[in-house]
Amino acid sequence: MAKKNRNSGNKQYSTWDIVKFCAYVALAVAAVAAILAFIFGLLSYCGVKISWAGTVTGAFSTISQIALLVAAVIPAYYFTRGKSAVVKAFFWVAVIFIVLGLVGINLGFHL
Numbered sequence: 001m002a003k004k005n006r007n008s009g010n011k012q013y014s015t016w017d018i019v020k021f022c023a024y025v026a027l028a029v030a031a032v033a034a035i036l037a038f039i040f041g042l043l044s045y046c047g048v049k050i051s052w053a054g055t056v057t058g059a060f061s062t063i064s065q066i067a068l069l070v071a072a073v074i075p076a077y078y079f080t081r082g083k084s085a086v087v088k089a090f091f092w093v094a095v096i097f098i099v100l101g102l103v104g105i106n107l108g109f110h111l
Contacts (some may be wrong), residue, residue, distance in 0.1 A: 019074050026067035033060035062102065069098060 040053035073095055080091045 015074060015078075019071050022067045022071035022074075026064045026071055029060055029067065030064035033057055033064060036060060065102060069102070 036053075037057045040050060040057060043050060044053075076091060080088050
């Protein structure tokens with residue numbers, strides 16, 4: 001069987017390419033959020049107060065959580081496709097709770 005040529009101009013992306021991309025974005029944005037939290041924490045320790053520091057760090061953290069959620073939900077969905085109704089129901093309940101948790105976290109940043 002011939003191997004698929006990846007150098008062709010007609011690229012096709014699979015679901016796993018999206019998962020890999022979301023995992024990469026989650027890692028990169030989480031690293032930026034961690035660096036910002038470190039820098040803002042150091043500035044706060046030195047006596048410099050930045051009122052918007054928590055909002056910026058929280059926004060980067062939320063973006064990384066969303067990308068990580070997508071990277072985790074897609075393989076979990078494919079895992080549950082051949083399982084019983086109980087496993088599928090638990091999956092959807094867990095996804096709903098995680099999304100509601102993210103919405104609650106975002107509401108906490110704006111209060």
